[in-house]
Amino acid sequence: MNLQLSNNEKIVHAVLEKSSKPLKAYSILFEIQKKGIKSPTQVYRALDRLIEIGKVHKIKSKNSYIACKNEKCINKSSTTFLICNLCEKITEIEEETISKHFSSICNQLSSKYSNHSLEIFGTCVSCNKNS
Amino acid sequence: MNLQLSNNEKIVHAVLEKSSKPLKAYSILFEIQKKGIKSPTQVYRALDRLIEIGKVHKIKSKNSYIACKNEKCINKSSTTFLICNLCEKITEIEEETISKHFSSICNQLSSKYSNHSLEIFGTCVSCNKNS
């Protein structure tokens, strides 16, 4: 797979990397209008590609997007996130045992595991301290 | 919690119960326009309430909704689904050990588990047979 990023893809990825929170597509668009990107199509195109190559993940419960911190992320089609209810902080979890666990659940039901999307909600360390 | 359904809630719930596949909000709307429901607001209101009391779940990866088959469903805020990539069949999983597993993952990260949304994709028994 070609991992070279096009110009627009770099721009979108950079915005996501700088952000500590997941961003919505239209927030990204707003952010980068000064860079000449004018339409949602351009943003969604870049997002699609970035997701495809695993550099960005979508947080489905929020219709939002985050850059993957892990250079060697294996979570292309499968994603596992811990999401703080209070501060929105997202932690990506890469635990091989999780996929294995789900795979075995599938087996029990005579299904064949392919991939998953898991979003665990709770409160993070710092939010717990401050309350 | 009051579990009585209002008229509109009953209508929406009935449509979902009859369906073998998850339905989109606007498909539901289309279905029930003959019953006098005319606007998305009415559908979304009913869906919100039904979700709140656990009689309906949202499939986030599909922006779709299904009726919960289990009379005593415990999955109000947390949901776990097995989704067939081929036929779209949805199986709801109610495994207490799953929540416990996630709870322990949270503990390891000093977070406090609250609830989760898990969608496992794969191919179901019958689709496996037919291929």
Next chain:
DNA sequence: TGTCGTAATGTTATATTATTACATTTACAT
């Protein structure tokens, strides 16, 4: 029986998220 208050419903408009279709430009191999 009236009337008060609340829950449910109805209505219109609009916000938000995402895609389609097609035109133009860029980059690069030959």
Next chain:
DNA sequence: ATGTAAATGTAATAATATAACATTACGACA
């Protein structure tokens, strides 16, 4: 310089969801 594939640009619109406010239904109870 020219063909061609990838990338980008542009306009329109589809699909999903919510906000704001008006009206109606209905039970409690004076």
